Amino acid sequence: MDREIERRLVEDAKRSPAAFGKLFEEYYKPIHRYALHRTGNAAAADDVTAETFFKALNKISGFKWAGVPFSAWLYRIAGNEVINYFRRGAREPSGFELNPDGVTQREPASTQDMEKELLEAQEKIDNSAAYIRAKEALKTLPEKYREVLTLRFLEDKKIMEICEILGKNEGTVKSLISRGTARLKVYFEKDAGAQPLPGGGVINNESNRKGGS
Amino acid sequence: MEEKDVIKKLEEACLPEIDTPKGKLSLKMALLEKAARKKPFWDVFIKRYVPSAVLAFAVAVMTVYVVDNMDSGSKFNRQGGMWSTYSDAQEGGDSTVWPPAPTKSGNGFIMSSPGFGYAKYAVHVTGRTGSKFGLNYNYLGFLVRFSAETECPVCKGVDISKYTGIRFKIKGSLPSGKLSFILPYESGECDRVNVTCKSLTEYADYEKDITPLVTGNWATVTIDFRNALKQPSWTPAKNLVNIEKVLQNVHLFKWQYENGNGSLADIWLAQVELY
Numbered sequence: 061m062d063r064e065i066e067r068r069l070v071e072d073a074k075r076s077p078a079a080f081g082k083l084f085e086e087y088y089k090p091i092h093r094y095a096l097h098r099t100g101n102a103a104a105a106d107d108v109t110a111e112t113f114f115k116a117l118n119k120i121s122g123f124k125w126a127g128v129p130f131s132a133w134l135y136r137i138a139g140n141e142v143i144n145y146f147r148r149g150a151r152e153p154s155g156f157e158l159n160p161d162g163v164t165q166r167e168p169a170s171t172q173d174m175e176k177e178l179l180e181a182q183e184k185i186d187n188s189a190a191y192i193r194a195k196e197a198l199k200t201l202p203e204k205y206r207e208v209l210t211l212r213f214l215e216d217k218k219i220m221e222i223c224e225i226l227g228k229n230e231g232t233v234k235s236l237i238s239r240g241t242a243r244l245k246v247y248f249e250k251d252a253g254a255q256p257l258p259g260g261g262v263i264n265n266e267s268n269r270k271g272g273s
Numbered sequence: 274m275e276e277k278d279v280i281k282k283l284e285e286a287c288l289p290e291i292d293t294p295k296g297k298l299s300l301k302m303a304l305l306e307k308a309a310r311k312k313p314f315w316d317v318f319i320k321r322y323v324p325s326a327v328l329a330f331a332v333a334v335m336t337v338y339v340v341d342n343m344d345s346g347s348k349f350n351r352q353g354g355m356w357s358t359y360s361d362a363q364e365g366g367d368s369t370v371w372p373p374a375p376t377k378s379g380n381g382f383i384m385s386s387p388g389f390g391y392a393k394y395a396v397h398v399t400g401r402t403g404s405k406f407g408l409n410y411n412y413l414g415f416l417v418r419f420s421a422e423t424e425c426p427v428c429k430g431v432d433i434s435k436y437t438g439i440r441f442k443i444k445g446s447l448p449s450g451k452l453s454f455i456l457p458y459e460s461g462e463c464d465r466v467n468v469t470c471k472s473l474t475e476y477a478d479y480e481k482d483i484t485p486l487v488t489g490n491w492a493t494v495t496i497d498f499r500n501a502l503k504q505p506s507w508t509p510a511k512n513l514v515n516i517e518k519v520l521q522n523v524h525l526f527k528w529q530y531e532n533g534n535g536s537l538a539d540i541w542l543a544q545v546e547l548y
Binding site: 077080081084085088092093096097102106109110113114117122124126136139140143144147148173174177178181184185188190191193194195197203204207209212213214216226227228232241242244245248249252 | 274275276278279280282283284285286287288289291292293294295296297299300301303304305307308404407408409448449484485506507532534535
C-alpha cells in the first residue's frame with residue numbers, strides 16, 4: 061500500500077471503525093501468514109493474528125508516524141505475540157481475548173465450521189515436508205535468528221523492510237541473517253550425516269568415522 | 274553444503290496458500306464491533322483517571338504516605354530506601370542508562386534539578402534500549418527501595434495494603450517504546466550474587482503501562498493498586514499471585530522502559546506518594 065494512503069487510513073482508523081476494517085483487509089493475510097510460518101500451528105496462528113489486531117486496535121490512537129510503516133508495526137506486534145505464544149510453552153492457543161467485562165470478543169458463528177477450517181489448514185502445514193524440516197531446523201536457533209530468517213526467506217521481505225519491522229539497522233540485520241544461515245548450515249550438515257537407529261536414536265556418521273579410525 | 278543451499282531450503286519451505294475465511298470473518302466482525310464501541314482516548318482517560326483522582330483527594334486527607342518528595346536531593350528517601358537505575362547491560366545487553374546503574378564500587382545515582390513545582394530536585398533518567406537481546410528483552414529502568422530494610426541483606430517487606438494506590442508526577446519524552454510502573458513481589462531472601470532480594474514471580478510482576486501519560490509537561494499519574502495493576506499475560510500459572518499478598522510484602526517500586534529501538538528516553542519523576 062502506498063505510504064501516504066496508508067498514513068491517511070491510519071489517521072482515519074483512529075476515529076473510524078470502517079477505516080480500521082480497511083487496514084484489517086489489507087494486512088490480515090500477510091500477518092496471518094507470518095504467524096503460520098512462525099508457529100507452524102494453524103490454531104496458534106489464528107490466535108496470534110487475533111491478538112495482533114486487537115492490540116493494534118487498542119493502541120492505534122497512540123500510533124505515531126516516525127518513518128516506520130503501519131505494516132511494520134503490525135509485524136512487530138505479531139512478533140511479540142509469537143514470543144508470548146512460545147513463552148506460554150506453545151500450549152494450545154490461549155483462547156479469545158476477553159474484554160474488560162469478561163465477555164469474549166470473538167463469537168464464532170459456527171464453531172464446527174471453524175474447527176474444520178483449522179484442521180484443513182493444519183493438514184496443509186503438516187503435509188509441507190520442506191516447511192516441517194525448516195521449522196525443525198529453525199527451532200534450534202535463538203529467537204533473534206528465527207525471526208529474521210523467517211522474515212527474509214519465508215516471508216520474502218527485503219532487508220530494509222526487516223530493518224523497519226525489527227527496529228534494527230541494516231548491518232545488524234545482514235549480520236543476523238549471515239550468522240543464522242551459518243548455524244543452519246551446521247544443523248543441516250549434521251542432520252544429513254545422522255542415520256536413524258532401530259531404537260529411534262541416531263548415529264552420526266562423522267563421529268562414527270572418527271571413532272572407527 | 275553451501276550457504277546458498279541453506280537459503281534454498283528456507284525458500285522452498287514457504288507454505289502454500291492457506292486461507293481461513295471463516296476465522297477471518299469472525300475476527301473482522303469482532304474487531305469492528307469493538308472498534309464501534311471504542312471511545313476516544315481522552316474520553317477513556319477522563320473517565321478512568323479523573324474519578325480516581327477525585328477519590329484520591331478525598332482519601333488523601335486521611336492517609337497519605339510520602340515515599341519521596343525529593344526535597345533533600347539525596348539518593349535516599351526518608352526511610353533510607355535508595356534510588357538506583359538498572360538496565361539489561363548487567364546481563365550482557367547493550368542498553369544504556371544514566372545515572373549509571375550500581376556497580377561493586379557503589380551507586381552513582383544522583384538527583385537532578387529542577388524539581389516539580391517549588392521542589393529543587395527530581396529523579397531524572399535518560400537512556401536508550403539496545404537491540405542485542407531482541408524485542409521484549411531489552412530494558413532500562415529505575416527504582417526506589419521502600420526503606421533501608423527492604424534491601425539486601427535484610428530484604429524485609431513492608432505492608433502497604435491499607436493504601437489504595439500510588440501517585441507521582443511524571444514528564445519526559447518517549448519517542449517509542451513502553452514505560453511501565455511495576456510493583457515487584459520479592460522474597461525475604463537476598464540473592465548475594467546479584468545483590469538483590471529474590472523475585473517471587475520470576476519478574477512477572479504487577480504492572481501498568483503509563484506510556485501515554487508521559488508528555489513534555491508534568492502530569493500526575495494515579496494508579497489504583499487493586500484495579501489498575503495486572504500481571505503480564507505471559508505469567509505462568511505458578512507465578513500468579515493475589516495483589517493483596519503483594520501489597521502486604523512490598524520492597525520497592527520500579528519504572529521500566531522497554532523496546533525503545535535505540536531512541537532516547539528522557540524521564541522525570543517527582544513526588545511519589547501512597548494514598
